[in-house]
Structures are given as C-alpha cells and as structure tokens.
Amino acid sequence: MSAGKTFALNSGDKIPALGLGTWRSETNKVKEAVKAGYSIGYRHFDCAAVYENQDEVGQAFAESKISRDQVWVTSKLWNTEHRPDRVEPALNQTLKALGLNYLNLYLMHWPLAFKKVEGKFCESVKDANGKPALDDNVSLLDTWHAMEALVATGKVRNIGVSNFNIAQLTQILEHGKIKPAVNQIEVHPYNPNTKLLQFCKDHGIHVTAYCPIGSTGSPKVLEDPAVLEVAKETGKTPAQVVLAWGIGRGTSVIPKSVTPSRIEENFHGDFQLTDAQAKRISAVTNRVRVCEVRDTWNLKSDSLFGDD
Numbered sequence: 031m032s033a034g035k036t037f038a039l040n041s042g043d044k045i046p047a048l049g050l051g052t053w054r055s056e057t058n059k060v061k062e063a064v065k066a067g068y069s070i071g072y073r074h075f076d077c078a079a080v081y082e083n084q085d086e087v088g089q090a091f092a093e094s095k096i097s098r099d100q101v102w103v104t105s106k107l108w109n110t111e112h113r114p115d116r117v118e119p120a121l122n123q124t125l126k127a128l129g130l131n132y133l134n135l136y137l138m139h140w141p142l143a144f145k146k147v148e149g150k151f152c153e154s155v156k157d158a159n160g161k162p163a164l165d166d167n168v169s170l171l172d173t174w175h176a177m178e179a180l181v182a183t184g185k186v187r188n189i190g191v192s193n194f195n196i197a198q199l200t201q202i203l204e205h206g207k208i209k210p211a212v213n214q215i216e217v218h219p220y221n222p223n224t225k226l227l228q229f230c231k232d233h234g235i236h237v238t239a240y241c242p243i244g245s246t247g248s249p250k251v252l253e254d255p256a257v258l259e260v261a262k263e264t265g266k267t268p269a270q271v272v273l274a275w276g277i278g279r280g281t282s283v284i285p286k287s288v289t290p291s292r293i294e295e296n297f298h299g300d301f302q303l304t305d306a307q308a309k310r311i312s313a314v315t316n317r318v319r320v321c322e323v324r325d326t327w328n329l330k331s332d333s334l335f336g337d338d
Contacts, residue, residue: 049074051286064090112143117176273299
C-alpha cells in the first residue's frame with residue numbers, strides 16, 4: 031500500500047485514510063475519475079454492485095496498470111443477494127466486473143434484505159406501493175455467516191457492514207465468528223454520529239465515512255461559518271477542512287467526484303487541524319442526513335439508524 035495515513039483494522043490490515051468514492055458517479059465518467067484519482071495518488075477505491083459502474087472501475091484499473099498490492103478496493107453486497115446461497119455468486123460477479131481476484135474489504139451494504147427478481151442482479155421485487163419488497167426469510171446472521179465463509183476462500187481479505195446501527199452490530203458481535211472490520215456509515219459535521227462512532231471504537235470496528243463533506247443541497251456543510259472560518263485560518267478549502275476533521279476523528283473518508291480538479295482538491299484533505307479548530311467544527315448544530323432511504327423504501331422509522 032502507498033505511503034500516507036492509514037488506519038489499522040482488527041484484522042491487522044491497514045486501510046488508507048483517504049479514498050475515492052464511486053456512488054452516484056455517472057456512467058461514462060467514473061472510469062476517467064478513477065484513472066485521474068490513481069494518477070493523483072489515491073490508493074483506496076470504494077465501490078458497490080448497486081452503483082452499476084463496477085465494470086468501468088475495472089476498466090480504469092486495467093488501463094492504469096495498477097499493482098494490485100498497492101491499492102485498497104472495497105465493494106458491497108446488495109440487499110437482493112442476502113440469502114446465503116447468493117452471497118458468493120454476488121461476490122464473484124463483482125470480482126469479474128472489477129477484473130480482480132480478491133477484495134480488500136467486502137461489506138453488507140444495508141442491514142435488510144429485499145426479495146430478488148430471479149435472474150436479475152440487484153433487482154428487487156416491488157410491493158403494492160412500488161417499493162422494494164422485504165425478504166423476511168433471511169436474517170442478518172444468515173447473511174453474515176455466509177460473509178464469514180468468504181474469508182477462507184481468499185476472495186476477500188476483510189468483511190464488514192454498512193449502515194448498521196448499534197443494535198444490529200450487537201447481533202453480529204454476539205453471534206458471529208468474525209468481528210466486522212468496518213462499519214461504513216454517513217458521517218460529516220451535520221451528521222456526526224458520535225454515539226455510533228464511540229460504540230464502534232469501543233468494539234474495535236473501524237468506521238469509514240461516506241458523504242464526508244455532506245450534501246450539495248441546503249444547508250451545506252461547506253458553507254457553514256465554522257468551516258469557512260477554519261478554512262481561512264488554514265489556507266485550505268472548506269472540503270479539505272471537513273475531510274481533515276473526519277480523518278482526525280479516526281474515520282477513513284471516501285469523498286466522491288468525477289471532476290478532476292475536485293478529485294485533486296479532496297486528495298489534499300489529509301492534514302491535521304488543531305484541537306480548537308476541530309472542536310469548533312464539532313460544535314455546529316445543524317443536522318442533515320444525505321442518504322435517507324426510510325421513506326424511499328417504505329420502512330419503519332426505527333428500522334434503520336437511530337443512534338445519532
């Protein structure tokens with residue numbers, strides 16, 4: 031792995047503190063974004079089957095002639111593939127798309143299962159309201175045990191989860207054989223997730239922050255007075271300041287962009303704020319969740335999140 035700040039996982043592996051996210055990265059643009067990121071110096075790339083762009087990421091890896099042991103690649107199991115007999119085939123499809131023979135990290139993308147349209151990868155059956163139909167015949171532990179079995183195959187080096195709350199993590203910790211290496215969750219100054227971060231820290235689970243610079247909608251983290259004040263003091267951009275805040279809290283961060291100038295700007299977010307600067311940003315009181323799916327998926331309010 032390249033030089034630069036890393037965080038040690040409970041497996042002993044080290045994950046780069048700064049990565050390039052590919053969520054909502056448009057097709058026909060993500061390949062060039064990944065190539066630009068690799069050229070700039072990114073060695074941590076975050077992917078997922080449901081993003082529907084892993085083939086382009088794989089093309090970027092091939093065209094960049096990456097040295098496999100020099101990059102960290104994460105991907106995720108989608109909700110339609112939670113049944114144990116679907117887990118390894120889903121991984122195989124991801125590896126094929128990426129052109130890799132193993133992942134550094136494989137995550138359960140969400141702590142819930144969807145009924146699958148047979149023969150369709152990542153496509154869910156819809157209920158009467160046009161929402162994804164939940165599959166109640168598979169539990170989190172069923173899927174986690176299938177994830178655990180992947181480690182022995184050599185196709186994944188680490189396994190973890192995403193969007194899990196404390197109660198869901200506790201199930202895995204109490205009944206699983208392998209502790210999750212990572213919980214990937216939304217973390218930024220307007221959604222600091224302090225309680226969940228502390229729980230993960232107490233149990234040796236690293237946190238990767240997605241949407242680490244918040245939303246492009248209003249209110250914007252990057253326009254917060256505290257962030258702007260620290261940016262002026264440090265001579266850094268607001269995005270760089272917020273990324274530094276996240277890394278300083280012990281989370282790896284995976285900002286996403288397909289714009290080369292922003293990809294490069296974000297790469298320079300790995301610097302250290304003073305304690306006073308970090309505390310000013312932590313003291314902001316606006317609260318916004320960017321990835322709010324409970325209404326989209328017609329879920330009960332207590333089915334996800336809840337540890338903010």
